[in-house]
Amino acid sequence: MNKLKCECGHFNPEGTILCESCGKPIEENQHLDGNDKSKLLNMRYEGSARRSLTYNRTIVDKIWNFFSSVRNGVILIVIALIASGIGTIFPQAMYIPANAPNRDPSVYYEETYGILGKIYYQLGFHELYSSWWYMILIALIGVSLVICSLDRFIPLYRALKIQKPKRHYSFLSRQRLFSETPDFSPEDKKKVVENLKNMRYKIFEQDGQVLAEKNRFSRWGPYVNHIGLIIILIAALLRMTPFMFIDDYVWVREGERKVIPSTDGQYYIENKKFHLEYYDEDDERYKEAMERMGQLVVKNYQTDVVIYKVKGETIPGQEPELEKVTEDAIRMNEPLKFDGYRLYQSGYQENEFSTMTFGIFAANDEEKSFGEFTVDLMSPEETYELENGFKVEISQYFPDYILQDGEPTTQSKFPKNPAFVFRVYPPDSDEPEVSFIGIGRNIDPTGENKYRLGITDFSTHYASGLTVRKDLTLPIFVVGAAIFMIGVIQGMYWQHRRVWINEKEGTLLLAAHTNKNWFGIKRDIEKALEGTEINMVVDQEEEDLEKVEQTATQE
Amino acid sequence: MSLEEARRKKHDKMKRRFFYRSVVLAILVGALLFALISNFNRDKEVYRAGDEAPDFELVQINENNELETVRLSDLRGKGVMLNFWATYCPPCEKEMPYMESLYPKYKDDIEIVAVNLDQSELVIHKFINKHDLTFPVVHDKNNDVMDLYKVKPLPSTFFIDPEGIIVEKVEGALTLEKLEEYFQMIQP
Numbered sequence A: 001m002n003k004l005k006c007e008c009g010h011f012n013p014e015g016t017i018l019c020e021s022c023g024k025p026i027e028e029n030q031h032l033d034g035n036d037k038s039k040l041l042n043m044r045y046e047g048s049a050r051r052s053l054t055y056n057r058t059i060v061d062k063i064w065n066f067f068s069s070v071r072n073g074v075i076l077i078v079i080a081l082i083a084s085g086i087g088t089i090f091p092q093a094m095y096i097p098a099n100a101p102n103r104d105p106s107v108y109y110e111e112t113y114g115i116l117g118k119i120y121y122q123l124g125f126h127e128l129y130s131s132w133w134y135m136i137l138i139a140l141i142g143v144s145l146v147i148c149s150l151d152r153f154i155p156l157y158r159a160l161k162i163q164k165p166k167r168h169y170s171f172l173s174r175q176r177l178f179s180e181t182p183d184f185s186p187e188d189k190k191k192v193v194e195n196l197k198n199m200r201y202k203i204f205e206q207d208g209q210v211l212a213e214k215n216r217f218s219r220w221g222p223y224v225n226h227i228g229l230i231i232i233l234i235a236a237l238l239r240m241t242p243f244m245f246i247d248d249y250v251w252v253r254e255g256e257r258k259v260i261p262s263t264d265g266q267y268y269i270e271n272k273k274f275h276l277e278y279y280d281e282d283d284e285r286y287k288e289a290m291e292r293m294g295q296l297v298v299k300n301y302q303t304d305v306v307i308y309k310v311k312g313e314t315i316p317g318q319e320p321e322l323e324k325v326t327e328d329a330i331r332m333n334e335p336l337k338f339d340g341y342r343l344y345q346s347g348y349q350e351n352e353f354s355t356m357t358f359g360i361f362a363a364n365d366e367e368k369s370f371g372e373f374t375v376d377l378m379s380p381e382e383t384y385e386l387e388n389g390f391k392v393e394i395s396q397y398f399p400d401y402i403l404q405d406g407e408p409t410t411q412s413k414f415p416k417n418p419a420f421v422f423r424v425y426p427p428d429s430d431e432p433e434v435s436f437i438g439i440g441r442n443i444d445p446t447g448e449n450k451y452r453l454g455i456t457d458f459s460t461h462y463a464s465g466l467t468v469r470k471d472l473t474l475p476i477f478v479v480g481a482a483i484f485m486i487g488v489i490q491g492m493y494w495q496h497r498r499v500w501i502n503e504k505e506g507t508l509l510l511a512a513h514t515n516k517n518w519f520g521i522k523r524d525i526e527k528a529l530e531g532t533e534i535n536m537v538v539d540q541e542e543e544d545l546e547k548v549e550q551t552a553t554q555e
Numbered sequence B: 001m002s003l004e005e006a007r008r009k010k011h012d013k014m015k016r017r018f019f020y021r022s023v024v025l026a027i028l029v030g031a032l033l034f035a036l037i038s039n040f041n042r043d044k045e046v047y048r049a050g051d052e053a054p055d056f057e058l059v060q061i062n063e064n065n066e067l068e069t070v071r072l073s074d075l076r077g078k079g080v081m082l083n084f085w086a087t088y089c090p091p092c093e094k095e096m097p098y099m100e101s102l103y104p105k106y107k108d109d110i111e112i113v114a115v116n117l118d119q120s121e122l123v124i125h126k127f128i129n130k131h132d133l134t135f136p137v138v139h140d141k142n143n144d145v146m147d148l149y150k151v152k153p154l155p156s157t158f159f160i161d162p163e164g165i166i167v168e169k170v171e172g173a174l175t176l177e178k179l180e181e182y183f184q185m186i187q188p
Helices: A027-033 A059-068 A070-086 A105-122 A125-130 A132-162 A169-173 A186-198 A216-238 A284-293 A474-493 A518-529 A540-554 B003-042 B090-106 B121-131 B144-148 B176-186
Strands: A003-005 A011-013 A177-181 A202-206 A209-214 A245-253 A257-259 A267-278 A298-311 A321-331 A336-338 A341-362 A365-376 A383-385 A391-398 A401-404 A407-410 A419-425 A433-438 A441-443 A451-471 A497-504 A507-514 B057-059 B069-071 B079-085 B110-116 B137-139 B156-160 B166-171
Touching (some): A059 A070, A070 A125, A105 A125, A132 B003, A169 A507, A177 A518, A186 A209, A216 B003, A245 A341, A321 A336, A365 A451, A391 B121, A419 A451, A433 A451, A441 A451, A497 A518, B057 B137, B090 B176
Parallel strands (some): B110 B137
Antiparallel strands (some): A003 A011, A202 A209, A245 A451, A298 A321, A419 A433, A497 A507
16 A cells, blocks of 8 residues: 555655654655664655655656756766866866967867867867856756755655654664663753743653654755755746846947947947056155066056937937936946946057147258148048148048058958058149058158158057946845845754653653754753753664773774 | 455555655755756857847937938848948958848848947948948947846847848858858848
């Protein structure tokens, strides 16, 4: 039959090791907890039926049983631990240094770390923490956590709820702490119970049999702790959705207005100004520290920005109608917060030119100037006309000049190293003079120019690097971590203590069990027995140990 | 409790257990699949062959072409070659003459939209004049459309059929033969 009837009359679920009601060991199941080989009873999960150990019929049961095993869970954790460790041997793909000769992971690992690097790459360790098998591994640990907890919590809860004060002799005598007092006075028994009650034990009494119990809630600690872990795993899962979590980066030049990435084109940012401030060199307070550093120390990185929200529906590329959301400064560690997003000051670049001013000089006389014109390097004009009749035409513009295979060209669209080919038309002349000019370059290709161009002034601008972040999962992590901690404290700082005071044929049976801190419970019992004739409990485990030691010394 | 009754009770219990274990496992497997799919989606390119090409509108700046703005959805009924390029990209420069040479022949069936990613308009005009381009060139100054299509290497080209569905995405330069092949694929 599916139920096991104990001699006390209680029906136990299949797989029960110790009767839920009276604690009598159920004969055919003693091997499950190894009770058949030892004198003391294994009190794990109160000897309740972990169903997983018994039901094994359908495929669902088989999967369930796999995850219900703590051993399998530990194996999964160890595999994850080893894999995570291997993932730290070489840098992950996203941390390949920017200045590496080749940042392509298929080349980088082999080039930098040789054959080991190649294996590392081929096994996918370069992107371990987002690889499908690593994620499955972590998820399996999560599954194991849920099923292990369910499979142990429910029977344990049942067993502790059903337990009766009257216990079977074989249960009591096989507890670690046990004593028998053949002739006892009922007054002594009453006094012990009273003493235990004063120590804030809860007293359950039935037909003269007594159970004193304390801090049962401490047994739930591990399960509360697991609930916390599961919440943390759920938060990690939600972090993968853009709705809950965004992590992006945007470069904005001074004066530039552009869309903020990862906001579905809904928000624009304008960089009004970037500030880079240093500590005052002459200030006495900083002098010593600065001498030690041997360089200027930055005091403040700051971007003054305006945030706009797109009004109405626009399609990408269209100039949207913008509505100002906020205007503020972003400093290091002082992010700007708006509508659930946060912008952090994360970097800057100063190697871009914004304007360049050129002067027209006589080729043979440096001092003689014919006027100046200024070119906006972000959007240059085609021609510049000077008041005195000179006309300058831009023939070619290379924002980021480089000579490649003998051809002048540009590496990027950003004015980092601007160079021009100008056509200079002197007043009342249709015959232009061609000159090539850039930073540190000034070439007259014909060698016959009467006029020479020179850079007389320039201005630069900063580009500010901002991290765009949205993280709605943080509160969930906090809740998970708090519950985790509550579980730890609950299980750690309190102990579940039980003292059974049973009578059998005129003999007083005293037994006690705790999940930890045996010294503490012994002291409780000592205190309770003070001034009575009842025998103090004997620690049967220590007794066993002593015997083993004695035989060892005799040999 | 008769034997018959006990059996039925046991059977019910097994059914219940099977049900609740299945539900718990299904929830956990669902969460796992969700994690895998969202992680997989995160770094894959967003628009591929078979997807509908997302709409955009940009100002046309080629003076040799009469269009003022280009809106992709207005080009339904025609095949569209959507080409992302920049003046400082040598392979882009190489395929431009091929595009120009096929344009007059396919003009009525296919529109070429060359999305430029440069900063200053001046260099684009110089480039257009150098190669005598006549097809529409639009200036994606803020990289809005580039971000929309998640374009990484230049040049990148999308071939879009008359129904607005992406037929092919090509990263890197095209040869004249390849280009004509794709044109025939997206012809109405």
